[in-house]
Amino acid sequence: MDSINSYLFISSMLFCLGLFGVITRRNAIAVLMGVELILNAANINFVAFSKFNGMNIDGHIFSLMVIVLAAAEAAVALAIIINIYNNMNTINIDDAAELKR
Amino acid sequence: MADLVFWIIAAVTIMSAAFVVLNNQLIYSAVALLFTLFGVAGLYVFLWADFIAGIQILVYVGGILVLVIFGIMLTNKIKSVRISHKSMQQGVGGVVTFWFFIFLFIALTKAPWAFSDAxxxxxxxxxxxxxxxxxxxxxxxxxxxxxxxxxxxxxxxxxxxx
Structure with a gap:
């Protein structure tokens, strides 16, 4: 826990799991969960590098921005997903390939 | 002792993240995401980032996860058990992400990170x-x-x- 490699290992693992979720899931909400995992992995990296470079707080600011972006993204994405569900009665992202029907 | 707690938190984070992407019941994935987000908040505590850990729990667990669960509830008919959904092409995706992980692992172990103590x-x-x-x-x-x-x-x- 006192070396940066363990944190980078955990975050790369989280990133790969999130990537796997994004490219294999067919449900739009599950894809959104994969994106959240990827953003969390990036955040761990920001905070870890911030600690191991002499407790430079800039990394914390970056991860705050990422958290805010994730919140905005989740709100808009869920609004879009619910709209797609109301219009097409499915949230399978393969069926929702058209913008209009 | 601190080492043990750290690796327990790391294991909980990774395993629940795997559960999130591998489970076929969407609502279980959302519950597993809860443990992942709490685990990441624990890692922030180990990284001396107390404020970020608090914000992580407030925004992710209190906001985003609740939104996701609302989304699941609103887009599935609970009675007709269509919460279940399959993943596709797990083989190809698994191979690609596995090799990407190997690449990242080699990169992070070989890289000469510049440290400064704090x-x-x-x-x-x-x-x-x-x-x-x-x-x-x-x-x-x-x-x-x-x-x-x-x-x-x-x-x-x-x-x-x-």
Whole structure:
């Protein structure tokens, strides 16, 4: 826990799991969960590098921005997903390939 | 002792993240995501980032996860058990992400990271507040505008046609 490699290992693992979720899931909400995992992995990296470079707080600011972006993204994405569900009665992202029907 | 707690938190984070992407019941995935987010908050505590850990729990667990569960509830008919959904092409995706992980692992073990030691701060809230209102004032204002835009956009999108 006192070396940066363990944190980078955990975050790369989280990133790969999130990537796997994004490219294999067919449900739009599950894809959104994969994106959240990827953003969390990036955040761990920001905070870890911030600690191991002499407790430079800039990394914390970056991860705050990422958290805010994730919140905005989740709100808009869920609004879009619910709209797609109301219009097409499915949230399978393969069926929702058209913008209009 | 601290080492043991750290690796337990790391194991909980990774295993629940695997559960999130591998489970076929969407609502179970959402519950597993709860443990992943708490685990990441625990890692922030180990990284001396107390404020970020609190924000992680407030925003992710209290906001985003609740939104996701609302989304699951609103887009599935509970009675007809269509919460279940399959993943496709797990073989190809697994191979690609496995090799990508190997690549990342080699990169992070081989890279000569530049370290500098630091003493543990009493708290980071004060420094973050000062930085947000001095060096990072413009990004701070821009992100507040973006939040406003996302709020209006989500409201307009989900209101429907009338």
């Amino acid at each position: 003493v543990e701060p009493v708290g980071t809230v004060r420094e973050i507040g000062v930085l947000l209102l001095t060096d990072f004032l413009l990004p701070f204002e821009i992100i507040s505008l973006l939040l406003l835009g996302a709020l209006i956009g989500a409201a307009v999108l989900s209101r429907g046609e009338s």
